[in-house]
Amino acid sequence: MNELVAQVFLFFIAGFETSSMTTSMTLFELSNNQKLQEKLRREILEVLKKHDNKITYDAVTEMKYLGQAIDETLRIWPSVQTLTRVCTKDYIFKNSDVTVDKGTPLMISVTGLHHDPEYWPDPDRWDPDRFSEENKQNRQLLTFLPFGDGPRNCIGLRFGLLQTKVALITTLTKYRVTLSPKTITPLGRDPATFALRPKNKIYLRFEKI
Numbered sequence: 001m002n003e004l005v006a007q008v009f010l011f012f013i014a015g016f017e018t019s020s021m022t023t024s025m026t027l028f029e030l031s032n033n034q035k036l037q038e039k040l041r042r043e044i045l046e047v048l049k050k051h052d053n054k055i056t057y058d059a060v061t062e063m064k065y066l067g068q069a070i071d072e073t074l075r076i077w078p079s080v081q082t083l084t085r086v087c088t089k090d091y092i093f094k095n096s097d098v099t100v101d102k103g104t105p106l107m108i109s110v111t112g113l114h115h116d117p118e119y120w121p122d123p124d125r126w127d128p129d130r131f132s133e134e135n136k137q138n139r140q141l142l143t144f145l146p147f148g149d150g151p152r153n154c155i156g157l158r159f160g161l162l163q164t165k166v167a168l169i170t171t172l173t174k175y176r177v178t179l180s181p182k183t184i185t186p187l188g189r190d191p192a193t194f195a196l197r198p199k200n201k202i203y204l205r206f207e208k209i
């Protein structure tokens with residue numbers, strides 16, 4: 001019974017909070033970038049038109065810019081901010097005297113990595129073009145880890161992306177989203193949480209199209 005409860009709890013936290021946070025943060029970034037919001041809405045409407053205005057799996061997959069926008073949100077605002085691992089063999093970092101002993105628990109800062117200007121110039125700028133096919137080819141391996149990596153990476157990666165996409169498609173086809181003056185920016189982030197929580201609340205305005 002304990003195992004069952006633990007699994008259900010994990011699926012609820014891992015499977016719900018992550019996608020809803022990614023949806024919120026994408027809407028926040030789009031409300032700051034009206035031109036890019038319009039570009040994304042145009043893509044969504046054009047693709048839906050080709051698919052009888054139905055949100056099918058094929059239609060969602062065809063929306064390339066939508067995928068780029070979500071990836072860029074997950075870069076700036078990864079919903080899981082740190083990955084945890086235990087070192088399985090003694091390791092010495094190349095060209096340094098830094099060592100990690102077998103058995104050491106490790107925390108990897110995804111937020112830190114995703115904001116490192118060595119890999120992501122001008123890291124605070126939300127720019128979905130960083131994830132164009134061409135730019136993706138030139139990127140260094142393992143510098144983008146919103147779903148972790150290796151045999152214990154996120155089991156719900158595809159489902160998480162799909163439900164985030166459907167939420168954004170449904171919203172953006174019906175509403176133009178702008179930032180309410182009640183939102184205090186920069187939002188900041190709560191450093192004490194494992195799952196992302198912006199310090200300031202996000203207030204958005206939804207205007208029916």
Ligand code: HEM
Pocket residue numbers: 010011014015016018019022074078079080083084145146147148149150151152153154155156157159160161164
């Ligand atoms: C945008 C959505 C999501 C994000 C950003 C996300 C992110 C992550 C990350 C970073 C990890 C840790 C991976 C690692 O340590 O290498 C993880 C693990 C996990 N995720 Fe997700 N996740 C998302 C959606 C989902 C969904 C929809 C489900 C289930 C329906 C899910 C279930 C899980 C489970 C069960 C684990 C633990 C896997 C294991 O320990 O083997 N996630 N997720």
